[in-house]
Structures are given as structure tokens and as C-alpha cells.
Amino acid sequence: MKKSNEEYIKELKKEMPQLEIYTQKEERLIYAHATFPVEYKWILQEDYKYLPDAIIVPESEAVIAELLAKAKQKKVSVIPYGGGSGIVGGTIAEEQEIMIDTKKLRKFEINPTNCTAVAGAGLTGAEFENMLNEKGYTSGHYPQSFQSAVFGGMAATDAIGTFSTKYGKMDDMVNSLRVVLPDGQVLSTHKAPRKSSGPDLKYFFIGSEGVYGIITEVEMKIYPLPEKRVFEAFTFPDTHSGLEAVRNFMRQGIRPPVVRLYDEVESESKIRALGYEKGMCVIFLGYEGLAEMVELERKKVKEICLAHGANYKGEEGGNKWFENRFSTKGMLEYDREKGGTADAIEVAAPWDKIENVWKEMRNVLEPFCDYVDCHFSHFYHTGASVYVIFHAKADDDYQGEELYRKCLKLAVEASLKNGGNVSHHHGIGKAKANWLEEEHGEAGIYLMKALKEKIDPDKLLNRGVLGL
Numbered sequence: 215m216k217k218s219n220e221e222y223i224k225e226l227k228k229e230m231p232q233l234e235i236y237t238q239k240e241e242r243l244i245y246a247h248a249t250f251p252v253e254y255k256w257i258l259q260e261d262y263k264y265l266p267d268a269i270i271v272p273e274s275e276a277v278i279a280e281l282l283a284k285a286k287q288k289k290v291s292v293i294p295y296g297g298g299s300g301i302v303g304g305t306i307a308e309e310q311e312i313m314i315d316t317k318k319l320r321k322f323e324i325n326p327t328n329c330t331a332v333a334g335a336g337l338t339g340a341e342f343e344n345m346l347n348e349k350g351y352t353s354g355h356y357p358q359s360f361q362s363a364v365f366g367g368m369a370a371t372d373a374i375g376t377f378s379t380k381y382g383k384m385d386d387m388v389n390s391l392r393v394v395l396p397d398g399q400v401l402s403t404h405k406a407p408r409k410s411s412g413p414d415l416k417y418f419f420i421g422s423e424g425v426y427g428i429i430t431e432v433e434m435k436i437y438p439l440p441e442k443r444v445f446e447a448f449t450f451p452d453t454h455s456g457l458e459a460v461r462n463f464m465r466q467g468i469r470p471p472v473v474r475l476y477d478e479v480e481s482e483s484k485i486r487a488l489g490y491e492k493g494m495c496v497i498f499l500g501y502e503g504l505a506e507m508v509e510l511e512r513k514k515v516k517e518i519c520l521a522h523g524a525n526y527k528g529e530e531g532g533n534k535w536f537e538n539r540f541s542t543k544g545m546l547e548y549d550r551e552k553g554g555t556a557d558a559i560e561v562a563a564p565w566d567k568i569e570n571v572w573k574e575m576r577n578v579l580e581p582f583c584d585y586v587d588c589h590f591s592h593f594y595h596t597g598a599s600v601y602v603i604f605h606a607k608a609d610d611d612y613q614g615e616e617l618y619r620k621c622l623k624l625a626v627e628a629s630l631k632n633g634g635n636v637s638h639h640h641g642i643g644k645a646k647a648n649w650l651e652e653e654h655g656e657a658g659i660y661l662m663k664a665l666k667e668k669i670d671p672d673k674l675l676n677r678g679v680l681g682l
């Protein structure tokens with residue numbers, strides 16, 4: 215253990231004997247990796263590369279404040295740890311950092327009048343949603359990592375769920391939050407629904423991946439459980455006509471919560487399974503809310519899809535997608551195999567760039583991959599996001615790591631070159647930090663660094679994440 219860490223832990227044990235602290239090698243190994251694909255390769259290579267010196271599991275925000283104040287005093291580096299489902303290397307303990315696991319922050323408080331509920335940073339998406347459902351509410355937030363990602367991590371990475379077209383991303387869903395700053399101060403943002411009182415401070419933390427503070431509570435917007443929910447499918451002659459149909463209903467303010475358009479290649483297996491016409495592209499749509507509104511949305515979406523050459527395929531395909539929506543087979547199985555590597559690179563672009571971004575990302579990856587899947591599943595008034603999922607195989611896990619880095623570089627650079635960004639919702643971590651300046655520009659990075667240097671001059675909190 216690093217000397218400074220040893221002194222820190224010794225002092226904590228003395229002053230806070232009730233504090234849960236893990237220092238055994240097995241425990242440190244469990245926390246050492248999240249779900250960044252390269253971490254799978256490190257597991258399969260010899261000794262694991264980077265272990266945290268210790269993991270602390272505080273039971274309250276007040277204890278986190280003390281831990282950070284003391285860490286500042288003793289110059290101890292810290293990594294906040296949520297559900298460990300992060301996929302961009304945001305929790306790699308490259309410098310034997312101490313991890314702070316937020317799992318004991320389990321507050322749940324509902325305010326039906328304000329249509330909000332508070333989630334402690336350590337509640338998983340599924341736990342919070344079940345508690346809401348019991349009271350007759352939903353947050354509409356269903357990321358695929360629903361059962362493992364927790365609210366602190368999801369706010370920190372600005373996560374998104376599959377019902378996003380209606381309910382939005384974490385930055386749309388969070389009304390207010392509480393955060394411990396690197397020196398131990400606690401900031402609570404105002405609960406008013408809108409502010410014109412300087413920058414809305416919650417946005418310094420949503421998507422900041424723990425570099426500016428540890429989020430302890432998130433106040434989410436909530437909605438009554440829907441009266442009606444229905445899924446359906448259409449096939450389109452090609453990806454272009456599918457995207458045009460979606461752009462047309464989005465610009466009129468029609469927002470079915472689930473919109474998932476698969477390109478010609480990823481559609482193939484779905485077409486086979488569902489017995490649809492070969493060579494077409496599949497779209498699954500999901501609607502929920504008041505029954506009359508659902509039926510009106512369906513009617514309007516159907517008119518627009520049919521006008522763009524679609525065939526209506528009924529409810530079966532959409533229902534099947536819904537039943538399997540949390541399955542991550544395929545991608546993660548590839549990462550676990552010898553030499554195998556896979557990842558979903560998710561970027562966003564304006565409507566007039568998204569098709570080129572998709573085509574070019576697919577083109578650059580295909581020569582190095584067994585196969586590449588692409589779909590569009592988060593849509594906005596001004597553009598869309600595309601997932602480009604590569605699956606590649608090398609001879610061993612060292613070459614697998616190299617191959618991963620090559621594919622990531624090709625994909626991100628193809629996005630940037632064609633008008634897309636670096637990440638739509640998985641975040642940057644350490645994996646994509648090199649490209650951040652291309653998205654934000656020199657002045658943008660200057661601003662991010664200036665804030666970091668002011669509030670955390672020794673870069674003790676999540677050093678290296680976002681390149682800070």
C-alpha cells in the first residue's frame with residue numbers, strides 16, 4: 215500500500231472504527247475492474263494490472279464529506295465507485311487510488327405533489343423503479359444496465375434508457391442533486407423546476423464522471439404509471455427511409471418513448487427470427503401514457519412510416535424486443551473469450567450528418583471485425599444517436615487489447631471526421647479522453663481544466679478521467 219494511503223486508512227480506522235474498509239487482495243480485485251472491454255482483457259492476461267489500495271463503503275453523505283476533506287489534507291487520490299457497469303475505464307486504479315463505494319446511500323423519498331422522488335446514489339435503476347411502481351409511479355428510466363448501474367453513476371455519466379424519446383436522458387430527468395465537492399463541502403442544487411440565476415449548477419456534475427465531486431442524491435422527475443403501453447414494428451426498404459420517417463414525426467413533436475431502427479445488416483437476424491421480408495430494415499416502436507394519446511401517436515406514426523415506404527408488421531416483434539431488452543449476450547460474451555473484443559460505440563450527430571457518421575463508422579470497422587451491428591435508438595428534434603457495435607477476434611488477450619484500441623480509435627475518429635461527437639451516453643472515462651478536445655475545442659477544455667484546478671488543485675478525485 216502507498217505510504218500516504220496507509221496513513222489515511224490507519225487514521226480512519228482509529229477515528230471511525232465503524233467504517234467498512236476492504237483491503238484484502240480478493241476484494242481489491244473485485245473492485246479493480248468494471249466493464250470497460252480492455253478490463254476483460256486484463257483479467258485474461260496474467261496478474262491484474264491495477265488494484266486500488268483499499269475500498270471504503272461509507273454509510274452517509276456526512277461521512278463522504280469527512281473522507282474527502284481528509285483525503286485533501288493527506289493528498290490521497292480517490293475514485294468514486296457506483297455499480298461498476300461503466301464501460302469507458304472511469305474507475306481504473308492506475309495510481310493505487312482508494313475507492314469510495316456509494317452502495318449504502320439508499321435514500322428513497324417520494325413527493326407526488328412535485329412529481330419527484332429522491333434516489334440515494336447507491337440505489338440501482340431497478341430498485342428505484344420498483345419502489346416507484348409500488349406507489350403508482352415511474353421514472354421512465356430503463357438503461358440496459360438497469361439492474362447494476364446506480365443513481366450516482368448514472369448521473370455522473372449522464373446515462374440514458376430505452377424509453378428516452380419520451381422521458382429523456384439523465385440531464386432531462388434530474389430535477390436537482392446533492393454532491394460532495396473535493397474539499398468536503400456539500401452542495402445541494404435548488405429544487406425549483408427552472409432557474410435564471412446563473413448557470414444551473416446541476417449541469418456541472420451531470421456527465422462530469424466524478425471529477426468535480428461525489429454525487430450523493432439525485433432528485434428525479436416521476437410520472438403516473440401509464441394507462442396503456444404497446445409495441446409494434448415496421449419494415450423499411452432501407453436505413454435512409456427509416457431515418458427520414460423518424461425525422462418527420464420527431465419534428466412534429468410526436469415522441470413514442472421507444473424508437474429503435476436497425477440498419478440493413480443488424481436487421482438480418484431479426485428478420486430471420488420474425489419471418490419478415492429479406493433485405494429490409496426493422497424498426498421497433500413503443501408507446502405509453504394515456505390510452506387516447508397512445509392511439510393518436512400510433513396513428514400519426516403509422517401514417518408517416520407508410521408514407522416513407524414502410525410495411526406494418528403488427529405487435530409481435532416489438533413485444534419480443536421488450537421481453538429481451540436487458541439481454542447483453544453477444545457483446546459481453548465476446549469480451550470474455552480468448553482474444554475476443556467487442557464494444558458499443560455510441561455517438562450522436564445532427565440530422566444532416568448522422569447517415570454519414572453511421573456509414574463511415576461501419577466502413578472503417580468492417581475490415582477488422584467478424585461483424586459490426588448498427589442501430590439508432592435515441593432520437594431528438596435536431597438529430598440522432600447511432601450505436602456501432604464491433605465484434606473482433608485476435609489470437610490472444612494482449613493482441614485483443616491492441617485490437618480493441620485500434621477499433622475504438624477508428625470508430626471515434628470516423629465519427630468526429632463526419633460531424634458526430636465522441637460519446638452520446640457511455641461517457642469518456644480514460645478510454646476516450648484523448649479525443650475530447652476535438653469535440654469541445656481548446657476553449658472548452660480550458661474551462662473544464664480551470665474548474666478542476668480551482669476546486670481540486672492536486673487532482674485527487676478521479677485523476678485522468680475526462681483527461682483532467
Ligand SMILES: Cc1cc2nc3c(=O)[nH]c(=O)nc-3n(C[C@H](O)[C@H](O)[C@H](O)COP(=O)(O)OP(=O)(O)OC[C@H]3O[C@@H](n4cnc5c(N)ncnc54)[C@H](O)[C@@H]3O)c2cc1C
Nearest residue numbers: 296297298299300304357358359364366367373374424429
Ligand atoms: C451491459 C451494459 C449495458 C449498458 N447499458 C447502458 C444503457 O442502456 N444506457 C447507458 O447510459 N449506459 C449503459 N451502460 C453503461 C453504464 O451502465 C453506465 O455508464 C452507467 O451509468 C454507469 O453507472 P455505474 O453506477 O455502474 O457507474 P460506475 O461504473 O461505478 O462509474 C462510472 C463513472 O462514474 C463515476 N461515479 C460513480 N459513482 C459516482 C458518484 N456517486 N459521484 C460521482 N461520480 C461517480 C465513477 O468514478 C466512474 O468514472 C451499459 C453498460 C453495460 C456493461
